[in-house]
Amino acid sequence: MIRMQAQTEPFGAFTEVDVVQLAMSGLKVQFSYDHAVRMTFSVCEPQHTRPIEYHTFLRVWVEGESIRGSAQSASNPLFEGFVESIQPAASNRVDYECFDATYRANKEVVQFNAPWEPGNPAELDWPYPTVGALPRLVYNCKNDGDDDYPHSVGQDGTVANILAGILEYSYHPLCWRNAAPGDGTVEGAELAYVESDLTPYDTKPQEKLVFQSEGIRSCLERVRRYEPRMRMLFQPGARKWRFIKIDASSVVTLRLNDPAVTHPVLSLDMQSSIENSVSAVRIYGPETNTLEEFRWRLPAEGEIDPPANTLVPLGDPVFLQTWGDSSGYHTEQTWHRWQIVPPVKRRGAKSLPQWVTVPAGPYQFLNVKTPTLQISYDRGSTWVTAQNVWFDFLNGIATFQGTLPYYQHPTPRPGSTQTIYAPTAVRLIWAPYAPCLEVRVPAEGWEGNAFELTGLKREWQQYDEALATGYEWGTPVTTTARREQFLKYARAQLDERKDIVWAGGLTLDGLDFQFAGLDRRVSFTSNNGAGGTTEIGWEDIKAIVTDVEYDLSEGTTSLTFSGDWLELLGQDPGELRERLKIRALEQVTLYAGQTLTFDLFKTHKGYQVRELIGVQNNYRIAYIDPETGREQ
Structure with a gap:
């Protein structure tokens, strides 16, 4: 039995509303996270009348039913709210629309x-x-x-x-x-x-x-x-x-195709999608480059087991001179192009991670941060920086443009006709790319029912320079605290996207008031026709109930549900970063004590004595949260 009471002034007494005498019909109560609770109904009265006035406060409950763990009553009703809209409908019908008290409070408070x-x-x-x-x-x-x-x-x-x-x-x-x-x-x-x-x-x-x-x-x-x-x-x-x-809402498992349950499912409309699902999240930090040197050296005459070259010439050699000595005739040759040997080291940056000192001429040196190619005529004892060199930063190739480097002496050596000398060593100062800072959730493998049920292996790859807290000697570094923050950040994004998106609606036979608080999620099983259960893949979808409508006149319950965690729970990445306190840190140098160096010496009497011969101040780099002043 449906009961309704009305109040016309604040803190006033409630009076009974005779739903039978008003021939009330179409009574529905709608709960939703998107708006205030709404109640609609119609009464059989001339359309110009208002049997229940504007601003009347109504409360409605169903006798014999429970809600929120207690019997429905005047003090524990299904609905409370104000009459907000009265519309003339048919000649003898008036339509009412009511909202709970928060609707009016938002307009008046x-x-x-x-x-x-x-x-x-x-x-x-x-x-x-x-x-x-x-x-x-x-x-x-x-x-x-x-x-x-x-x-x-x-x-x-x-x-x-x-x-x-x-x-x-x-x-x-x-x-x-x-x-x-x-x-x-x-x-x-x-x-x-x-x-x-x-x-x-x-x-x-x-x-x-x-x-x-x-x-x-x-x-x-x-x-x-x-x-x-x-x-x-x-x-x-x-x-x-x-x-x-x-x-964290309770999960209700609804059984399909089973008329024996208390509230059978009369109809179900279900859609699924993995269009925006991912099975892992990987976040990359800034580019990481190392400072490395790659060399080629011509073995000396009679040298046994020369060092392996990490730089090699490419293409055909260029012949500079044929000359002779007591051992016979020889060819002096060099090459236009040189390439780094290890393939993983070839791709490099156009800038070095730190300053280096290079020879610029006799007794002259320069500090530079650009890759350089240097040549030597004494197998690496002294070096000269080559000019007019073009670098292929993708393939790790250095190419001489125009005249090749060589040294020409005006007179040959005694016992030889050689006057032109090719470089006997070449070295390339390079900034190869190294594995960058990164975090991945999960650390290995894949997660979510999109992977478990469909085999989806999709990794969402992102770049975020904030994974690095700073740079030390040109190399990005991070801290354990920052890495933990980004693991939480990646976890939150994966949790929003790792499952199949289930969405839809259903109608239950009867009034199931456990959904009136909207703090429920739903999963499904199915009757196999013999009293058992058929596995249908929906047993663990845990879709969130977002809307409930109780048709009190027809005695049905309609649910709208969604498993789209990104839409329901997703947070703007910027807000999520702020929530996790991922922000720029201040790099500082902190004093870390002293290192004392001692030496032992003997006195003229033969005693050993320790003497302090050096003091070194030590420092370390730290990263400070400017807001809290704490080190990360």
Whole structure:
């Protein structure tokens, strides 16, 4: 039996509404995370009349049914809310639309920067803003040079702190609109929220939050977005604003094709997609280059076991001169092109990771950060920097452009006709790419039911230079703390994308009020026709119930559900990085003590004595969080 009662003034008595006499039909109650709870119905009355007036506060429950663990009643109803819309329909039908008290509160209660003064229920004197209060509340203004700093509320509030503060400041006008518990007096005041609901939400928004001329529900929704797994729903009867962690909701397994269950599934519409699913997330840090030297050297005459060359000539040689000596005739030759031997070292950067000193002429040296090719005529004892060299940075090739380097002496050596000399050694100062900083979740293999059920092996590869905390000698480095932050960052993104996206809706026979709080997820099994169970692959989808509609007139329950974690729980990457406190660190050099060097010597009497001969100051590089001043 459906019961309905009406209240026409704050804290007034409720009167019974005769749903039979009004020939009420089409009574539906809709719960959703996207809007206030909505109730619609029609009454059989002339279309120009209003048998239930605007602004009437209604409460509805179904006798003999339970909700939220207790029997439905006037103090634990299915719905409470105000009549917001009355529409003439057919000649003898009037359509009503009602919303829970948060809908009206959002339109009539503007957030102020101080608690409201209580009203007087006995005289129906409504609450009013305290002296000097403005409809502009500022939270977390940390800059003392900001004009809002003197008037801000808290400088380091968590999401839980801010939500609680908003509801506490606005308590009295909410109570008068049945959007908070209490009797309108200071003595009868109660919290408008459940404290344990807020405990998990410890994220601290880093930017200043300004609520200016903004309705109460809008303020709460804006703060809620810093915790993407949170949803808000108003609980009638208790008149509490509930904050639900939807990924921790209880899982209800519905059995298909089984008319023997309490609430059989009458219809089911299900779609699945792996279009945006991934099975792993890998994040790369900045490019990493090393400083390396690659050499070629002509073995000396009679040399045994010369060192292996890491630089080799390419192509045909260029003949410079044929000359002779007592041992016969010889050919002097050199090459235009030289290539690094190890293939993994060939790709290089156009800039070295640190400064190097290169010969620029007789007794002259330069500091450079560009790759250089150098030649030697004495097998590496002295070097000359080659000019007009073109570098292939992809394939690790250095090419002489124009005249080849060689040395020409005006007169030959005694016993020889040689006057032209080719280089006997070549070296390339190069910046090959090395494995960069990276994190991967999972460390190996693949994750998620998109992989388990479909075999999807898709890695989402990202670049984020913040993985490096700084550079030491031109090489990016990181810290254990920063790596852990990025592992959490990658984990959060993988969890949003690793499963098959299941979405759809269904209709149950009967009124299943366990879904009225929307804090449920659903999975499915199926009857095999013989009393057993058939595996259908939906046993563990845990799709979040986002909307519920109870058709009290027809006696059915309709659910809308979604397993799209990215849409439901996804957080903007920038906000997620801020939440994990991934920010630029300050590189500092810290004193790390001294190293003392001693030497032993003997005195003229033969005693051994330790003498201090050197003192070295030691330093280390550290990375400091500029906000907390702590080393990472």
